[in-house]
Amino acid sequence: MVRLTRIYTRGGDAGQTSLGDGTRVAKHDARVAAYGSVDEANAAIGMARLHVEGEIDAVLARVQNDLFDLGADLCRPQAETPPGKPAPLRVSAAQVARLEREIDAFNAQLAPLDSFVLPGGTPAGASLHMARTIARRAERDITALAAHEPVNPEVVRYINRLSDLLFVLARHANDRGARDILWQPGENR
Secondary structure, three states, X not given: OOOOOOOOOOOOOOOEEEOOOOOEEEOOOHHHHHHHHHHHHHHHHHHHHHHOOHHHHHHHHHHHHHHHHHHHHHOOXXXXXOOOOOOOOOOOHHHHHXXXXXXXXXXXXXXXXXXXXXXXXXXXXXXXXXXXXHHHHHHHHHHHHHOOOOOOXXXXXXXXXXXXXXXXXXXXXXXXXXXXXXXXXXXOO
């Protein structure tokens, strides 16, 4: 576990920060941007949780914890673990599989869509759509990083499934789709 006794260190005052392996990088480094976007998605999920309860809240609580795992994975560049050192925390295929099971279970309770869904509906649905769009940004930042540096492929799979889960949960929170706002192509021409 992490123990924080001091919140500020002044270590970043010159525009640099430390990765999980101790490497110093610019605060605008692609790796820092990627896990920063994951942190934003996590905060948006925390806001969405203010509007949900029960099973959806329990799913989102697990996701928030997983997103800290994902951030821990991203903040430690892929490298061989030196002998005698503990392996870094990495997102696993089991975490991705759990998201897929949750997507399938919630989606089975919804009617199929005949149009795209506009963000909104209920406060819970709107909040979950906001979290979904931030998760999509995190996915773009992670895949941009992965184009130049090795990234655990399960991280990419997890963040991709997460936005799908948030979409399905938003529909579920919108009275199981009854309060979804559907796109009407060309309606305002």
